Amino acid sequence: MLKIKELGEFGFIDSIKLGKTVDDLKVGIGDDAAIISPHEEFDIAVTTDILVEGSHFFADTDPFAIGYRSMCANLSDIAAMGAIPKFYFVSLGINPERDFGYVKDIYRGLNYLAEQFDTNLAGGDTIKSDKTIISITLIGYVEKSVAIKREGKIEDRDLIVSVGPLGYSGAGLEVIKNKLDGFDEQAKVFLYPYPQVVAGRILAHSKLVRVMMDNSDGLASCIENLVIKNGFGAILFEEELFDEKLKAIAEITNRDYLDFVFNGGEDFxxxxxxxxxxxxxxxxxxxxxxxxxxxxxxxxxxxxxxxVLRRLDNSFLEIKKTGYVQF
Amino acid sequence: MLKIKELGEFGFIDSIKLGKTVDDLKVGIGDDAAIISPHEEFDIAVTTDILVEGSHFFADTDPFAIGYRSMCANLSDIAAMGAIPKFYFVSLGINPERDFGYVKDIYRGLNYLAEQFDTNLAGGDTIKSDKTIISITLIGYVEKSVAIKREGKIEDRDLIVSVGPLGYSGAGLEVIKNKLDGFDEQAKVFLYPYPQVVAGRILAHSKLVRVMMDNSDGLASCIENLVIKNGFGAILFEEELFDEKLKAIAEITNRDYLDFVFNGGEDFxxxxxxxxxxxxxxxxxxxxxxxxxxxxxxxxxxxxxxxVLRRLDNSFLEIKKTGYVQF
Structure with a gap:
């Protein structure tokens, strides 16, 4: 995994360091509330996500993977603001019949990813519940006036930039469900997606980004939120979205590969x-x-x-919530 | 309900104001994460609680009461640090078969109590779940070095102070279960407990408080955490704990009223x-x-x-985790 210290160029590298700030945690686990003391140049970014057995995973899903994905979803939200993840809080609902190893593995999954970003557990709660519930709150820091929102002023001819895989997670789920061979990379994005925290920091500090969000609901939702709601339209280039592997998985599973890209989501x-x-x-x-x-x-x-999507053959397709319209 | 502005005496009243700080919420609901910009004199207090149908309430529990109690539990944790509650995040798990009014009533209950403390909704998440789940994160402010912890230096002959009812919630549950008449006050504390946010602020700013916590796990847990774990013992005076109504409820329901006080909890x-x-x-x-x-x-x-409990008849009773020992 890439560590921020491995980056060397650009003048702003110093300012996007993630760094250890455990000292900022004045009161941690075991008191009524945690007390965090951020440096005065920072605002606080807060995100919260809840996953529940039956809706987001199953009774027999690997608990390490449950923890990992929960943390990834929250880190991705923090990344999308250009913030530095710092402290997390976990509320777990656990069936008392569960093995203790199950709970430990959820925490191992959470921590495996969190520690790559020097992000520390600062509190939480464990309760009895028939089904497994995992609710995470992640707190990050971001320098005042650096956070990047979804809503903002954009301009004609601005560029639309994507970081990370597009459609791999949705396709990866099909790979796993249908036990397809030769698509390890897609399956890996579904099972162990990687949050773009470092890219988020670089983009936010570049002063070039107008609006940003994470693509966990798919590309169509991103364009809707970042472009249409901000009063403009977009032309997208299929040659940048096209992927031989996605296309192959789509063909085998009788899907349209563009569905993975536009509506799959969970790529983070x-x-x-x-x-x-x-x-x-x-x-x-x-x-x-x-x-x-x-x-x-x-x-x-x-x-x-x-x-509008400009296709490989230079024809155009309008992307609508209800589907695609050739023209 | 008491508003902080109704307090008039003491020089520190100005400094404990709760006040509106909606302006501090730079980015609220609808983005990847909320952005909060606290004044530089503040640390951040963070608490999180999760309640689930079947463990904490039932399928037919009044949704307004579910929201109210969830908010109360979180406000009480913030109060116990001496902090000012500011922003809350709600993750709700809801069965799609539920009426929309049910969800609205949970939010109404949350907001009814939150708005008395100028505390605003800043984000959250709603997911599908068979059973109702409510997970709250509450963020507060507290002036640097003012937060009161559980762990700290205490001294022989220090005073043990209680704010709010003791044992009423546990007794109130018996009142409701057994449909007893004449104990409205106890039932009310069970159904609609009141978080001691204002008292917490006054105590924290008084500079007289060494350690503090909320009594949501009962008085025995408080003394264990604040006194025994800090290296000392305690003598408690039954005349200050005794309550005719508690005693009456205990007799009717074949309980010991001290059980409500020491182990009942949920008085907040x-x-x-x-x-x-x-x-x-x-x-x-x-x-x-x-x-x-x-x-x-x-x-x-x-x-x-x-x-040790000094009883009304001047005999002594040792309070242990396993029960009471007369001596």
């Missing part, structure tokens, strides 16, 4: 609208620095308020 | 160890200012590391 990458000037340099840097992070300019902002 | 009051000098003035002030808050000196710190 980032989508951002960025200024055109200066971004190409940053993009090269990102691609070089972030191992296998798949930084791509997938489209551009247009004035007409709709989402 | 505060217990603190305070310096002897100067506290009597503050105590008078608290009693006068906080309507019906029942501020009492219920005991004293002793050197011998055990918990």
């Amino acid at each position: 990458g980032l989508v951002a609208v960025v200024r055109r000037d200066g971004f190409l340099d940053l993009s090269t840097f990102l691609e070089k620095s972030l191992i296998n992070n798949n930084v791509k300019i997938i489209g551009e902002i247009t004035q007409e308020r709709k989402i | 009051g505060l217990v603190a160890v305070v310096r002897r000098d100067g506290f009597l003035d503050l105590s008078t002030f608290l009693e006068k200012s906080l309507i019906n808050n029942n501020v009492k000196i219920i005991g004293e710190i002793t050197q011998e590391r055990k918990i």
Whole structure:
């Protein structure tokens, strides 16, 4: 996994360090509440997610994977603000019949990912429940005025940038359900997605990003929130979305690969609208620095308020909530 | 309900104001994470609680009461640090078969209590779940170095102070289960407990409090945590714990009223160890200012590391985890 210290270029590297701040935790586990003492230059980012057996995983799902994915979802939300994850709180609902190893493995999964970002457990609660429930609150820091929102001023000809895989998680689920061979990378993104915390920090500090969000609900939701709701439209380039493996999985499972990309979700990458000037340099840097992070300019902002996909054959497809319209 | 502005005396009243700080919420509901921008003099207090149908309430429990109690439990934790509650996050698990009114009533219950303390919803998550789940994270502010912990230096002859009812919630549950008449006050504490946020602020700012916690696990747990774990013992005075109504409910239901006091819990009051000098003035002030808050000196710190109750007849009873020992 990439550590921020392995990044070397760019003047802002110092300012995006994740760093250890356990000292900021004045009161931790075991008191009525945790007390956190952030440096005065920071705002606080707070995100919360809940997963429950039956809806998000099953009684026999590997507990390490449950913990890992819960942490990933929260880290991804913090990444999407350009913030530094710092402290997490876990409320667990556990059936008393469960083995203690099951609970320990959930925490191992949580911590495995959290510690890669120097993020520490600061409190929580465990209760009795028939079905497993895992509710995480993650607190991050972000320098005042650095946080990147979903809502904001964007401009015609701005670039649409994607970081991380697109559609792999949805396709990976099909790989696992149908026990397909030769698609390990897609299955891995489904089982062990990677949150783009470092990329989020670099993007937020670049001063080039206008709006950003994580792609956990799929690309269509990102474009809707970042582009349409901000008063513009988008043209997306299929050559940047196309992937031979996705296409193959889609064919085997009788799906459209664009469904994985636009509606699959759970990839836990980032989508951002960025200024055109200066971004190409940053993009090269990102691609070089972030191992296998798949930084791509997938489209551009247009004035007409709709989402259009320019296909490989140069035909156009309108992306709507209800489906695709050829034109 | 008492509003902090109704308090008039003491020089520190200005400094314990709860106040509106919605402006501190730079990014609220609808983005990947909330962004909170506290003033630099504050630390952040964070508490989280989860309640689930079947363990904490039933399928037919009034949803307003579920919301109210969830908020109360969290406010009480923030109160026990001496902090000001500010922003809350709600993760709800809801069965899709439920009426929308059910969900609305949970939020109404949450907000009914939260708004009395100018505490605002800042984010959350709603998911599908067979059983109702409610997971709250509450964020508060507390001036640097003001937060009161459970662990700390206490001294022989310090006073043990209780704020709020003791044992009423446990007794109130019996009143409701057995449909007893004439015990409305106890039933009310069970159904609609009141978090001691204002008292917590006054105590924390008095500079007289050494350690403090909320009494949601019962008085025995408070004395264990605040006194025994800090290396001392306690003598408690039954005349300050005794209550005719508790005694009557205990007799009708074949219980010991001391069980309600020591092990009942869920009263959501505060217990603190305070310096002897100067506290009597503050105590008078608290009693006068906080309507019906029942501020009492219920005991004293002793050197011998055990918990002793001085009974009404001047005999002594040792309070142990396993029960009571007459001596």
